[in-house]
Amino acid sequence: MALITLIAGRCTVKFSVRVIGSRYRSTERELDSRKHLDDEQFPVLNFKQVRSQRVARRKIIRPEVPPPRTQQMATDQDWGAVWPGPKSFNPSVVPLPLRQGYVSKKHQTPPGKFANAELMKIPNFLHLTPPVIKRQCEALKQFCTPWPKGLETEEKMKKHFPLDFITSDYCHALPTIRNPLSRIVTIQLKLESLKLDKHARDKFLRLVGDRHNADTDVLTLVTDRCPLKKQNYDYAMYLLTALFHESNVVESWEETKSEADMEYYDFQRNRSKVSSESILNWGKAEGDVRLNAPLSYASSVEQLFNDGENEYNLSKYKEQTLSLLDLAK
Template sequence: MSLFIRNYKPNSLATVYNTKLWRLNSTTTDSALKKDEEEEEFRVLDILKKRERFQRRVVRRTDIQPDRADRMATDQNWGNVWPGPKTFHPSSVPLPLRQGYVPKGQAPPGKKANAELMKIPNFLHLTPPVVKSQCEAIKQFCTEWPSLLNSEEAIEKHYPVEVITSDYCHASPTIRNPLARIVTLRIKLSTLNLDKHSKDKFIRLVGDRYDSTTDLVTITADRCPARAQNLDYVNYLLTACYHEAWNVEEWEKDKTEDDMEYYDWNNNTSKKALVNWHLQTKNENRTLNDDEYKAFDTSEIPYAEEYKNAVSSWFNDGESDATVKNYGEVVRKLFGLPEKK
């Protein structure tokens, strides 16, 4: 304003302004001069090169539009905005997100320029409404579920064989993945039509592929380069094991008590002792051969079944407090002794 007035009033007032201006100028120049002199006299050795950083002029473009999140309608369809998987971008997500290390007494960093938000995979493209609409869209390609397969048991009964393979999808020039060739076949042993001998043989054949706790046989093949080949091979293995289990070889008859994989009470001296004791209590004095002992029907002896189970479990499950205690109780019952108090 002073400038303007000077244009019109060259008299006393203008001179006041001018002198003021002049003084102002002189002071500034003086100080500048002094500064120069000081720098001239005391030059500081800048060892660490801690120069004053120049304030770099930030060139800001004037035509940057505001975030498009600001313009979004509240009733928009989010699926249109974020149709596919994508790295987080703050200007497109109308959510006040915060993420990252929280300095003391401060809020977590906001969504702009936040690497923490960009690093983590987001599921903004799979919101529940989108999932719903996508399911509706692909329903036309689905067939109806078979009506009789209405429970887990039914499925297990009609489709006992389970084939497990993995498909891999990744961004690379090749769609092949070597891991996709591996085929795993699972089947419950109880669903196979096996008798006692063949079951025993089958278990011996598959070895550690059988899990006795879940009763599952798991056969995995990865030796062939293609999945179809591995699938064929797995099926072949199962078929071969099954039919082999049914075969009885000549040498299998040579199996002795030492070869038994478990304790069979019928074949052991415990039965002999029980039978002898039973015969003596009945005052029958018979001598039996081995086969007769094995075939002897113990059901007429009271508590013989329990005794058999107790002894078998002692041998098969190992000696423990429970088995020993159980054995004691059964023996008391067998001999008609009073129960332990």
């Protein structure tokens, strides 16, 4: 409502007029201005959850997961095509009911192959099946040379290659693939393959000590001082070379050794040799042929003194003595 006053001369007239259209127009302008201000300002954060303010969740379309590949594998498939080389364990490809892991309960079975981190930690050799190995060997034959002649048997190979080189490789689950035990190197050979004389053999045995097995005549050298396997192998070969050359060295003082200085009983440098030969040559003239003590008698005497008295050595010495005196029945 609006009050309008008209003044005409001395009369004053007052009347009211209902204004409708202008009011509506002003209301629309106010709403438009408020909407414009609301658009320029930040939206109001309403902590009160109102049903009208909830936003409908977007429906996630999940793709259909096919069944494991193991359920579709044929029993006569080519495993070399499925698992051609070394790789991490894949449970959906390996058609084996593998289990690995630790369980706290006593009668509980270990975890299966699906979602099993223990099977993925360790390296596997699933690619090295017998058919695949045979196929790879057939492919490598074209690069191989014929087997050398003269090495058909184990005895012939030992004769030409007397040295055995022994090492160990380890496969384990650690941050490093180098195992401390893999650096150890062992070399073995028979002492007779070195072709040592009596002096050199005796000196060699004294240098190596208990590393020589008297029953099998095998010398064993173990080296583990260096951090790498190649270094220990070179050190072992150096030790063997140094022992061989040192045992063949004859010092000047060794020529002056007497019977009392000997570490072992030597029949050729002992009075037993002179006594036995004097008995054999009893009553012969100076021009006659002189007889030497037989090697069997010398060996029995040396064995008796060096190895000690036992039933076998005493019986052998008795037998050779009677044969020497020609008293054997």
